[in-house]
Amino acid sequence: MSESSLSASPASAPDRNMVQQIIHALRQAPVTALTGLVIVGIYVVAAVFAPWIAPYGEYEVVSDIPFAPWSEANLLGTDQLGRDFLTRIIYGARNSIGIAFVTTLLAFAIGGFFGIMAAALRGWVDQVFSRLVDAVMSIPDLIFTLLLLAIFGSSVLNLILIIAVLDSTRIFRISRASAMNVVTLDYVEASTARGEGLYWRIVHEILPNILPILISEFGMRFCFVFLVIAALSFLGVGLQPPMAEWGSMVRDNAVLINSGDITPLIPASAIALLTVGVNFVADWLLSKSSGLSNEE
Amino acid sequence: MILQRLALGLLSLLIVSIVIFTAVSMLPGDFASAVLGRSATPETVAAFQQNLGLDQPWPRRYFQWLAGALIGDFGNSFSNRPVSAVIGSRLFNTLKLAALTAMIAVPIAVFLGTICARYRNKPIDRFLSAITLASISLPEFFIAYVLMLFLATKLHIFPTLSSIRGSMDMLEQLHRMALPVLTLMFVTLAHMMRNTRAALIGIMSHPYIEMARLKGEPEMRIILRHALPNAIGPIASVIAINLAYLIAGVVVVEVVFVYPGIGQTMVDAVRNRDVPVVQACALIFAANYIILNLVADLVSIVSNPRLLHPR
Numbered sequence: 001m002s003e004s005s006l007s008a009s010p011a012s013a014p015d016r017n018m019v020q021q022i023i024h025a026l027r028q029a030p031v032t033a034l035t036g037l038v039i040v041g042i043y044v045v046a047a048v049f050a051p052w053i054a055p056y057g058e059y060e061v062v063s064d065i066p067f068a069p070w071s072e073a074n075l076l077g078t079d080q081l082g083r084d085f086l087t088r089i090i091y092g093a094r095n096s097i098g099i100a101f102v103t104t105l106l107a108f109a110i111g112g113f114f115g116i117m118a119a120a121l122r123g124w125v126d127q128v129f130s131r132l133v134d135a136v137m138s139i140p141d142l143i144f145t146l147l148l149l150a151i152f153g154s155s156v157l158n159l160i161l162i163i164a165v166l167d168s169t170r171i172f173r174i175s176r177a178s179a180m181n182v183v184t185l186d187y188v189e190a191s192t193a194r195g196e197g198l199y200w201r202i203v204h205e206i207l208p209n210i211l212p213i214l215i216s217e218f219g220m221r222f223c224f225v226f227l228v229i230a231a232l233s234f235l236g237v238g239l240q241p242p243m244a245e246w247g248s249m250v251r252d253n254a255v256l257i258n259s260g261d262i263t264p265l266i267p268a269s270a271i272a273l274l275t276v277g278v279n280f281v282a283d284w285l286l287s288k289s290s291g292l293s294n295e296e
Numbered sequence: 297m298i299l300q301r302l303a304l305g306l307l308s309l310l311i312v313s314i315v316i317f318t319a320v321s322m323l324p325g326d327f328a329s330a331v332l333g334r335s336a337t338p339e340t341v342a343a344f345q346q347n348l349g350l351d352q353p354w355p356r357r358y359f360q361w362l363a364g365a366l367i368g369d370f371g372n373s374f375s376n377r378p379v380s381a382v383i384g385s386r387l388f389n390t391l392k393l394a395a396l397t398a399m400i401a402v403p404i405a406v407f408l409g410t411i412c413a414r415y416r417n418k419p420i421d422r423f424l425s426a427i428t429l430a431s432i433s434l435p436e437f438f439i440a441y442v443l444m445l446f447l448a449t450k451l452h453i454f455p456t457l458s459s460i461r462g463s464m465d466m467l468e469q470l471h472r473m474a475l476p477v478l479t480l481m482f483v484t485l486a487h488m489m490r491n492t493r494a495a496l497i498g499i500m501s502h503p504y505i506e507m508a509r510l511k512g513e514p515e516m517r518i519i520l521r522h523a524l525p526n527a528i529g530p531i532a533s534v535i536a537i538n539l540a541y542l543i544a545g546v547v548v549v550e551v552v553f554v555y556p557g558i559g560q561t562m563v564d565a566v567r568n569r570d571v572p573v574v575q576a577c578a579l580i581f582a583a584n585y586i587i588l589n590l591v592a593d594l595v596s597i598v599s600n601p602r603l604l605h606p607r
Binding site: 134135136138139140142143144146147148149150151153223227230231234235236237247250254257258259262264265268269271272275276279 | 311315430434444445547548551562563565570578582
């Protein structure tokens with residue numbers, strides 16, 4: 001930490017712009033957080049530029065031989081239908097990460113909205129929502145998701161909605177708890193006394209003060225959603241073929257394990273590496289937002 | 297106090313059963329035709345709905361279902377076999393798997409957690425903590441396939457598939473269950489160990505530990521005699537949460553190793569959209585989860601007599 005305190009001394013002037021602040025924060029970040037950022041960065045690049053990076057098309061059958069071994073033309077061989085494995089992995093980044101990201105955003109929108117409402121209104125609204133969340137949370141997530149998927153069928157939209165709603169219960173708890181701490185503070189009461197409306201109070205007083213907590217929680221929830229979707233696809237009830245998804249790629253090529261081929265482990269380790277990376281970054285953000293790493 | 301907790305547990309069981317049942321009543325209108333296929337005539341759809349009892353009012357169906365569930369009768373699956381016949385022996389297999397894992401993982405977790413608390417911030421603690429942190433963020437099927445690759449395909453110690461049958465003798469069954477048990481151990485051990493360590497370290501800051509130190513007691517005795525008995529409550533609740541997780545975590549592991557358990561049954565039922573089976577599985581999983589949490593609370597009440605006399 002000696003290096004960080006050195007760089008902190010001249011930069012503590014109040015008139016820093018946003019870019020300088022970010023650079024400053026990055027300099028102070030521990031190695032694990034930087035590693036995590038690099039990992040996440042690579043994944044995002046792969047996801048965004050998938051069509052340009054990938055050597056073949058997502059659904060393109062390039063070989064007559066299913067499960068072809070690694071070669072010049074197909075760096076990681078082909079899958080069970082003769083599609084290029086590397087291409088499927090790159091497109092998988094796009095599908096898996098994209099869908100998990102949208103789901104997490106939606107979960108935060110739902111959970112955050114109701115959580116803050118419950119904290120701001122209190123009384124019976126709070127009671128109703130909180131008891132409802134208690135009831136939903138007393139069923140294991142994966143089981144409840146499976147139950148709902150059986151009822152509604154597994155399309156991408158259903159998958160996103162079901163996981164977002166179930167995951168929003170946790171975000172409801174977090175945002176309600178942190179908003180509860182804020183609504184009792186003097187400046188919120190002052191704004192009530194001034195006669196500000198509920199909407200104004202939430203947007204201008206409560207939200208800015210609980211935002212850091214929500215943002216640092218985002219990484220954790222993203223990992224969780226990402227793993228649930230991968231697990232569901234692996235079980236064959238998540239994203240449906242022919243869409244490239246890491247979980248289902250593991251499942252479809254799992255027979256190769258029996259002949260000692262490690263190819264099916266590549267998408268699995270892609271999942272593992274991303275969750276580790278995001279966890280590193282989220283850990284760092286969490287300790288920053290809770291003020292533990294501030295020396296002064 | 298204990299009675300109050302028991303009543304609360306019963307109430308949450310009831311609520312969960314309502315939630316699971318109501319979820320099914322939200323069935324979209326075209327569900328019958330989706331299951332029966334495009335050739336369904338209005339008559340077959342009506343017969344199908346009658347078979348499911350969808351033509352009766354909601355409360356009546358709920359109480360019929362609940363009364364049946366209490367005596368193990370979950371009605372008929374869409375393939376016209378009684379649900380209890382589909383689930384029965386498989387539930388036993390899953391419980392066997394979970395119990396075996398728990399019997400091995402819990403003592404190891406408490407032991408390693410105690411070691412970590414004893415040698416806090418020493419190399420062994422850092423080493424174990426790093427490993428557990430890594431294994432928490434890995435998906436179950438990754439661990440499962442890595443174990444399968446090394447222990448089954450390369451070293452040929454265990455079979456790759458765990459399809460056990462009742463006719464096999466005990467040793468043969470254990471041998472086949474080894475890989476799923478190992479995988480589940482990896483997944484649950486990490487959490488239990490970290491929380492045991494955290495609970496012990498929390499207790500170690502109390503004044504009576506300081507007192508024991510000043511008396512000159514050896515560090516290991518302080519941990520075993522003074523800290524551990526006071527940490528039983530939190531440790532028990534973490535273990536219960538992880539065992540509950542174990543019950544749900546078996547789903548993925550069972551599919552990987554083709555283990556004939558209830559998790560695989562549920563996944564198959566979800567794929568075929570066989571709702572009565574899914575409903576029964578969900579109720580069993582949820583009931584397990586609630587009962588384990590209940591037991592954990594009771595253990596912490598019993599282990600800390602102060603909780604028996606609330607003011």
